[in-house]
Amino acid sequence: MSSTTASAAALPADPQTPTAGVAKKPVDPRSAKRRKSLAQWGFIAPAVIFMALFFGYPLVRNIVMSFQDYSPSTFFTGEAPFNGLDNWNNVFSDGLFGKALWQTILFTVGSLLGQFCIGLALAVFFTRRFPLNGILRSLILLPWLVPMVVSGIVWRRIFDQDTGVLNSFLGTIGLPGDTPWLTSTSMALISVILVNIWIGIPFNMVILYGGLQEVPKELNEAAALDGASAWRTFRSVTLPMLKPVITVVLVLGFMSTVKILDLVLALTDGGPADSTQTLGTLTYQNSFVQMDFGAGAVVGNILILISAVFAVFYLRVNRNEGK
């Protein structure tokens, strides 16, 4: 039995019992290694199989699909003839793609900036001790708990130009109460970004608040003793200490923002006049409204590529932090 020799062979590797194995017949150290690596693979196997099945397979299928003429009839015949770069050409030659890409960039950058700045400000605010601190902090978490589609529907009502709460509130405090939040092509994207900022603040606040707890108080005190102003202390002591957390927040925020779909569908359906189309809604429209799965896959792949670039960037930053 090979297991016998293998189990004995593991012994010489153990420095605590140098003589035990040597006393017996000499065994092949390679088989011990093989055994050990088998054990390691055994632990990894479930994860690898899971990843391959639920991430690898769809990913590869999506890439292949973008080079195929994949139509509803494919579901019956199983045939999806390859059509080279046709899908890619169609997507790129459509003016809507460029528009959606630009709007996705605006949406992502705008949302991240807003979420992060307000989230950080709130996190700093809550590091002070004051009554009701805990209750207020948990209240701010609420937007995070509300499902995206529900937020979308509620905000659509709030933003209604004539009957919405927001405009009537602005009207009563003497500001112009007829802002076309979702009905003007120039305002709609800004309104969608505002809602997404509202949704994203809690996540940013919680993670940054956690990070701030890790910053040793002595450092701030030392800086204060050296005569640094509060702003200077924040900029030169707190922020650098927060850097790893900031990276996490921004990269995770980026990945969830760039693929936005449900919020836009609930708020504007991509309208008015495509002024809030993003790559996410374009994929949805191609695949599930037009049933042109090839074109949908092209836009989907581009989204994956963008996210992948940032994932790699994130991993690199993390590795450098570890050193």
Place this chain on the structure above:
Amino acid sequence: MTEPSPDGRNRRRSRPTRRIVVPLTVVSAIVAGTVLSGCGQQRDEDVFTVMNSSTDESYHRWDGDTLKRCSKQLGITIEQQSVPAAQLMTKALRMASSKSLPDVLQLDASEMPTFAEAGGLIPLKDLGLTTTDIPEGIVDFGSFDGKYYGAARTVNTLALFYNKDTLDKAGLKVPTTWAEMQSTAKELTQGKRYGLALSAGGAEDGVFQFTPFMWSNGGDESKLDTPEVAEALDYWKALLKDGSLSKSTVNWTQADVNDQFMAGNAAMMINGPWQVETLNAKKGLNWGIAEIPVPEAGDDSVGPLGGGVLTVPNTGDTEREKTAAKIIGCMAGEQEQITYALNSWMVPANTKAAAVWRTKAPELAALAGQVSTARSRTAKVGAQWSSVSLALQSAFQSALTGTSSEAALKRAQQQVTSGN
């Protein structure tokens, strides 16, 4: 198995690894196996399934009752499976690839051509169903490429709903032409109340609402950049400019329009009979219904036909398909049509059934007139409808937010032609 090792340490070390490795691998294999085998489903010999989008409690119950009666009549067991309307098409396509399609599939009429074009449906005449007593418009509604694939039980369309009290108080008559509607709407626009509400949202709702204006004016979905379509769009723009339509129109669904009408924020609205149940639930709301006004007196008011059709998916099992056709024959029988129409406020597809229904629901007579001239969205462009619809949405939204109608429609036609 393992020889006791001299110090016992070795055993403790090596055995756990095997104890874990084996189960882990087995678990992974089982998980993978279950996932893969979950794709194929066995059909039960005596149980037939009808898949529809009746996820609302009332619709689910009405359909359930119908199927109970049909089960009894045909001596089989029929089960109902309801999926949200927006997911029905993709769900059915997935079922097609795993060979587990239901026996009867209720599709929205605008989606049916896509499914038929893919070779997913069996022509109903091949299975022995006839189109006797069904008006031509409704046969077209269930047809693709000249073949009759979908039997409608009832159909719906759009009409003009108005608040009787508001019109009476202002001493105004129900408008019948575009000019009348424009002046009536303008007069009724007061304070927070708009004269008219309609949906010009960026989805199928908005396109559905635009078609009566486009068609009554002689416009056509197979060519969007014609003066007739542009005129229809200019009419919408004029209403918006007058202030008779809210600027939020471009953001409203048909349900939003109904909410505005019920809240008294609109004196008239373009909407469908599926809102009647909600309208009747509001006490003190005295509403009436009329045909959608036409460009010039004497023109036909051409609205869009809406609703679902019952189809037999191509499962390759001829015997079951024949039984499926019998189920459809029962569900779309005269008596069932009347029952369903009275429940859901829609118009029976069958002429005889419609005649009976008219005596039972006289308040909806205008709807019956509107249905008799109504048109199917997919009769001309078939499976291309989804592209036309997307281009049209984008066009009327651009026009309502500033672009000229001609330019917006020209761009829309280019979009349809280039296939993007």
